[in-house]
Amino acid sequence: xxxxxxxxxxxxxxxxxxxxVIRDPLALIPAADKETTTWGAADxxxxxxxxxLAFSLFGSIWQVPADGGQAEQLSSSGGYHAHPAWSPxxxxxxxxxxxxxxxxxxxxxxxxxxxxxxxxxxxxxATPHPxxxxxxxxxxxxxxxxxxxxxxxxxxLHEIRLADGAIIxxxxxxxxxxxxxWVDASWNPRREEVFFAARRLGEPQIWxxxxxxxxxxxxxxxxxxxxxxxxxxxxLSALPDGTGVIYSAVEVNGPGNYExxxxxxxxxxxxxxxxxxxxxxxxxxxDGRLIAHVSNHxxxxxxxxxPIGGGxxxxxxxxxxxxxxxSGRVRVRVLNEFGQPTPARLYVQPEDGKPYCPPGEQIxxxxxxxxxxxxxxxxxxxxxxxxxxxxxxxxxxxxGVPPFHTGFLGSDSPYDFPLNTMAAxxxxxxxxxxxxxxxxDPGSNDVFDWPVGAMESPVTAALGALDAMELxxxxxxxxxxxxxxxxxxxEISPAAGSDAFTNWRGLIRIPGSNRQxxxxxxxxxxxxxxxxxxxxxxxxxxxxxxxxxVNGQSIGSRIDAPSGQPYRARxxxxxxxxxxxxxxxxxxxxxxxxxxEVKDQVRFxxxxxxxxxxxxxxxxxxxxxxxxxxxxxxxxxxxxSNIPVAHSGALYVKVDGKPTLIKEDIEMLLxxxxxxxxxxxxxxxxxPGDNRKRAKELIDKANDHYRQKLAQAW
Numbered sequence: 094x095x096x097x098x099x100x101x102x103x104x105x106x107x108x109x110x111x112x113x114v115i116r117d118p119l120a121l122i123p124a125a126d127k128e129t130t131t132w133g134a135a136d137x138x139x140x141x142x143x144x145x146l147a148f149s150l151f152g153s154i155w156q157v158p159a160d161g162g163q164a165e166q167l168s169s170s171g172g173y174h175a176h177p178a179w180s181p182x183x184x185x186x187x188x189x190x191x192x193x194x195x196x197x198x199x200x201x202x203x204x205x206x207x208x209x210x211x212x213x214x215x216x217x218x219a220t221p222h223p224x225x226x227x228x229x230x231x232x233x234x235x236x237x238x239x240x241x242x243x244x245x246x247x248x249x250l251h252e253i254r255l256a257d258g259a260i261i262x263x264x265x266x267x268x269x270x271x272x273x274x275w276v277d278a279s280w281n282p283r284r285e286e287v288f289f290a291a292r293r294l295g296e297p298q299i300w301x302x303x304x305x306x307x308x309x310x311x312x313x314x315x316x317x318x319x320x321x322x323x324x325x326x327x328x329l330s331a332l333p334d335g336t337g338v339i340y341s342a343v344e345v346n347g348p349g350n351y352e353x354x355x356x357x358x359x360x361x362x363x364x365x366x367x368x369x370x371x372x373x374x375x376x377x378x379x380d381g382r383l384i385a386h387v388s389n390h391x392x393x394x395x396x397x398x399x400p401i402g403g404g405x406x407x408x409x410x411x412x413x414x415x416x417x418x419x420s421g422r423v424r425v426r427v428l429n430e431f432g433q434p435t436p437a438r439l440y441v442q443p444e445d446g447k448p449y450c451p452p453g454e455q456i457x458x459x460x461x462x463x464x465x466x467x468x469x470x471x472x473x474x475x476x477x478x479x480x481x482x483x484x485x486x487x488x489x490x491x492x493g494v495p496p497f498h499t500g501f502l503g504s505d506s507p508y509d510f511p512l513n514t515m516a517a518x519x520x521x522x523x524x525x526x527x528x529x530x531x532x533x534d535p536g537s538n539d540v541f542d543w544p545v546g547a548m549e550s551p552v553t554a555a556l557g558a559l560d561a562m563e564l565x566x567x568x569x570x571x572x573x574x575x576x577x578x579x580x581x582x583x584e585i586s587p588a589a590g591s592d593a594f595t596n597w598r599g600l601i602r603i604p605g606s607n608r609q610x611x612x613x614x615x616x617x618x619x620x621x622x623x624x625x626x627x628x629x630x631x632x633x634x635x636x637x638x639x640x641x642x643v644n645g646q647s648i649g650s651r652i653d654a655p656s657g658q659p660y661r662a663r664x665x666x667x668x669x670x671x672x673x674x675x676x677x678x679x680x681x682x683x684x685x686x687x688x689x690e691v692k693d694q695v696r697f698x699x700x701x702x703x704x705x706x707x708x709x710x711x712x713x714x715x716x717x718x719x720x721x722x723x724x725x726x727x728x729x730x731x732x733x734s735n736i737p738v739a740h741s742g743a744l745y746v747k748v749d750g751k752p753t754l755i756k757e758d759i760e761m762l763l764x765x766x767x768x769x770x771x772x773x774x775x776x777x778x779x780x781p782g783d784n785r786k787r788a789k790e791l792i793d794k795a796n797d798h799y800r801q802k803l804a805q806a807w
Contacts, residue, residue: 131392132164136387137385139377139379145158146158146396149174154174156210157409159378162411163414164415165417166415169213171446173191174201175200178228181233186208190203190204202275203224204218220253223241227277237252247272247274277326282331283335284335286301290328296322297326299329317361331377332381339355341354349544350371352364366403393454420480421483423478426475439472439488441471441486470489472495509788514553529547532567533546533547538573547562547574562587572740576682580682580758581755582753583752589607590609612649637738641666662706673718674698676688708748711744712744717737719736766795
């Protein structure tokens with residue numbers, strides 16, 4: 094079946110009765126003729142004889158020879174299927190059936206299911222709460238242990254007996270707090286105990302505990318991760334001799350990518366992979382010789398095996414797909430206004446509700462409609478052919494910015510080079526405007542606690558290539574980053590936006606929830622809007638509207654003041670809001686100099702203040718409202734706030750034409766750049782040639798810039 098789409102379109106197809114439809118359930122969908130083709134497979138689990146691997150792909154459970162080959166579909170019902178666990182007898186595979194996931198490493202919670210490995214027959218194991226953790230079999234195959242999502246308590250381990258369906262709760266809510274939302278378990282093949290990876294109290298750790306209900310239970314942490322390491326755990330697999338586990342973890346303040354580790358009681362973690370990519374979901378073979386795992390070593394995720402002690406990995410190459418039910422291939426062409434193939438985001442919605450894409454492409458899971466369910470799409474080239482099950486198929490093509498990554502093999506920029514600053518400089522030379530987004534984690538005060546923060550912004554600013562800082566994605570911490578740069582003499586605009594809808598972190602905002610308003614005067618044009626935005630004649634808001642002046646001069650103005658006597662500045666602010674206001678603040682050089690609480694459901698407010706200026710200073714207005722229905726602004730994926738906020742751009746009073754230079758902020762920025770270089774050296778992902786040298790030269794220039802300013806600061 095062929096489909097052609099122009100611009101922003103949707104198409105409904107029926108994949109049946111066509112020469113391209115393959116009705117034989119054992120028919121083969123061939124892969125591309127590349128040794129490096131990846132399908133996006135995840136969650137491997139070994140058959141008891143060690144000959145095959147079951148895994149999750151396109152929202153179903155499949156199996157493939159451990160050396161690679163044709164993959165056969167096992168589960169085929171609706172819903173998204175993930176986290177398979179092969180039974181010790183080899184006749185069944187447990188898995189979780191839920192909805193389309195989100196996130197970089199998607200954890201799918203939902204129903205606990207069994208599929209017959211021979212017939213594909215599926216049945217649900219009734220549980221009182223959703224399954225929220227990878228299941229693991231007891232050595233005798235009579236029981237399963239997995240996390241269940243207890244109301245208001247987090248995911249806690251339970252034992253499920255297959256014979257009578259009895260469920261025994263092994264863990265209870267930690268006193269004073271809830272457990273984490275997910276727990277991975279792996280039954281010790283030699284003893285009645287369970288290894289698990291979870292957050293109980295404090296940081297996430299690898300634990301072990303008895304596998305039976307007992308009056309007294311000791312949950313022993315095998316790892317001792319500290320808060321400053323910022324560790325994220327993926328999954329774990331018990332060693333066949335019962336002496337410990339292999340697990341996947343990332344230390345955000347360390348190398349920054351997921352690696353595989355071995356841990357045994359009385360022994361610290363031993364790192365067994367040393368890659369520049371990510372290694373997920375380890376599964377130890379029954380004979381203890383190999384580790385099957387997931388890696389983005391070739392770009393998209395796929396299955397690999399490696400020796401138990403580390404060493405070269407082998408790609409478990411999937412050569413084709415054998416669907417259990419009738420299936421076919423669909424060719425989709427997306428054409429531009431000239432009738433030529435054009436890239437687009439292609440949402441694929443077949444009858445089984447699962448996303449599909451061509452071999453070698455990556456599926457992203459994000460809502461198509463605001464507040465709608467997640468749906469799968471891939472980045473179509475404009476002419477793509479891919480496998481789908483028979484039946485109706487809905488296709489939606491959308492143009493726009495596609496997701497991208499740097500520092501990952503398979504992307505256009507696989508190294509930590511060129512630096513962001515180099516790209517920013519090139520953009521500026523072409524007339525572009527450079528904005529750093531979501532500069533800090535809203536729950537932290539250290540920019541290096543968040544790998545997607547504005548780590549390089551002080552370098553970009555020092556080399557004259559930073560125009561604006563996005564404030565409202567995380568507002569509180571972002572304000573501090575912006576203030577520090579203004580206190581280092583830069584005249585940088587505030588910015589706002591709804592962030593990227595197609596990155597792996599999920600839908601962060603609804604479109605237009607955060608906005609920036611630029612004062613353009615009597616004439617409106619794109620060039621004038623950009624120019625006035627670059628000048629700082631802007632305020633950002635998720636609701637309240639404002640005006641702010643100093644001695645009658647508007648936001649973004651530069652006021653010259655003579656030295657020798659204090660300059661008297663009159664600050665005036667007018668705010669209007671559709672929702673009640675709570676707090677209005679005047680800011681001078683990053684400090685609150687006047688704060689007014691607004692009471693009695695007020696929606697219009699005026700604030701005035703006289704200030705004496707003896708040294709060059711900048712002023713701004715900050716507004717906070719009461720929580721309001723329908724407001725979605727601050728925070729990121731799981732920290733979206735309904736508190737309306739607004740912030741003006743800066744207005745500068747320059748004494749003798751000098752910039753604002755605050756010593757403590759410049760010293761902090763110098764320390765920031767030192768930490769940035771240490772971070773880049775730890776990652777050691779500069780790439781070939783003299784890339785490291787060129788990066789260091791850029792860092793040195795930034796350091797020189799701040800040292801010169803430090804000599805003039807107060």
